[in-house]
Amino acid sequence: MTINSKIQNINCCDHIARRVGDIAPSGIRKFFDLLASMDGVISLGIGEPDYPTPYHIREAAISSIENGYTMYTPNSGIPELRQELSKHLKNTYNLDYADSQILITVGVSEAMDLAARALVNPGDEVLIPDPCYVSYSPCVVLAGGVPVMIPTCEEERFEISAEKIEPLITEKTKALLIGYPANPTGTIMPREKLEEIVKLANQHGLIIISDEIYSRLVYDCEHTCIATLPGAYENTVFLGGFSKAYAMTGWRIGYAVGPASIIAAMTKIHQYTIMSVPTMSQVAAVEALRNGETSAAEMVADYNRRRLVMVKGLCDIGLSCFKPQGAFYAFPSIKNTGMTSEDFAHNLLMEEKVAVVPGNAFGRCGEGYVRCCYATSLKELYEALERMERFLKKRGASQAATFQV
Ligand SMILES: Cc1ncc(COP(=O)(O)O)c(C=O)c1O
Known part of the structure; x- marks a missing residue:
């Protein structure tokens, strides 16, 4: 048997350690691979500052x-x-x-x-x-x-x-x-x-x-x-x-x-x-x-302005959202749309080119929610909210929701 034919006989998947094989790839990455192939997407997906390092x-x-x-x-x-x-x-x-x-x-x-x-x-x-x-x-x-x-x-x-x-x-x-x-x-x-x-x-x-x-x-x-x-x-x-x-x-x-x-x-x-x-x-x-510290404080003040726009905007278009007090994420409920969080994120990306992360990527209790990262410019946030409102209106789910403080 030549070395090459020996190699062909190996099923590499069988060799992956079980504790690694059993882990699902990150639900966040799946979406980002998809959106990398699309133009004109507003990403509220990846959790990272939109600033370069000072x-x-x-x-x-x-x-x-x-x-x-x-x-x-x-x-x-x-x-x-x-x-x-x-x-x-x-x-x-x-x-x-x-x-x-x-x-x-x-x-x-x-x-x-x-x-x-x-x-x-x-x-x-x-x-x-x-x-x-x-x-x-x-x-x-x-x-x-x-x-x-x-x-x-x-x-x-x-x-x-x-x-x-x-x-x-x-x-x-x-x-x-x-x-x-x-x-x-x-x-x-x-x-x-x-x-x-x-x-x-x-x-x-x-x-x-x-x-x-x-x-x-x-x-x-x-x-x-x-x-x-x-x-x-x-x-x-x-x-x-x-x-x-x-x-x-x-x-x-x-x-x-x-x-x-x-x-x-x-x-x-x-x-x-x-x-x-x-x-x-x-x-x-x-x-x-x-x-x-000066640059950090400026960025945090900016995230805070965006947080207020994001949370109020989400509630105004019909997605109830409690007011987060830290990080740079809003986690609105999408339960009133009748969609799973994966379907919501997938359809929103395909129809309106807005990327959010399905809540079930973060655990079972995240089902019924999507994660929206607001570390992006106010201009893009307003545009994303408009697109999301259009998406919800098509489904008759854009009644203003409660703004929970
Ligand atoms: C809660 C939390 N912990 C840790 C990390 C990873 O941080 P680092 O870039 O320092 O590895 C992240 C990145 O998004 C995060 O959200």
Whole structure:
């Protein structure tokens, strides 16, 4: 048998590990592959700032390249960045993180994967809100764990609570993986509810993995950093990033801070799989932390203007929508159209060239909703709303809906 005929006899699909084969591709990507082939689409789909990274941050990276700063860095990140981050967390939240408690990662994405892999043994259960960011469940599954979903609903502003979580805890429960402000709903959690959840986690010896990537994007309220709550610091792995606050999605940089033992375990995986985050991204992140606040504040003020237009606009055309207080997403109900969220998103894209993400991409409780990212220009938002109204009118579903505050 020749080598070639041997190769032809292999069915590669049979060789894919079951835990990978069983995971569905992201429901977001499916739509973006489709819209990439179309012209004239207004995208309310991808969750990323429409701004380029502020120039002074780009300039810092350019000069690091010009100065030949192009080698591997220490696994945990360059000392300047770890020091600057430690200062930032102290100034923002009055939290003390020593060098051994800080790891610079390839975005919150890598940090989340590392946290799951460092903590989860085969069969361990991890509690996750439903709906939630598309990566949470796959991360747990890829680490050999079992995601256990905490159902939420619009009537309760998609908030979780200790009462909802307690009955789901078993002797296999290892951790809670949560993220507020939330993607896809824009929910922020009231401080008191988070305090109750921390208390419950402590009673059951659970680790909290808290994805706070949208912490800088809150409106009319303050962000509650979970690690600041009584009893939380010792058992919280706090994940943060640069992608959203400083419009740095393409730089692929974020961080994990938390108990030294967990950060050391995460660093071990990072060391063998990633080695270190791109050097120029780390230099850019130092500049973002030192001098990026003015630009961040301007972008947040702009997102806030768009948020108000988006939510009111959606309600005016007949899609009820609670008023999100964080991130840059609105999550209107499309239940009155009688369509599934996938049909709604598909038909809207085909008929009116507006891209939104079906809510079921974020979990079962997301069915009946679509995610609209308002990080796009006001001009495009108004145009998208007009197109959506036309789409709804054709189906007799454009009565103004309740505006929930
Ligand atoms: C809730 C949430 N967490 C994490 C990420 C990934 O962030 P990063 O770009 O830092 O990997 C995203 C990206 O959209 C997100 O929405």
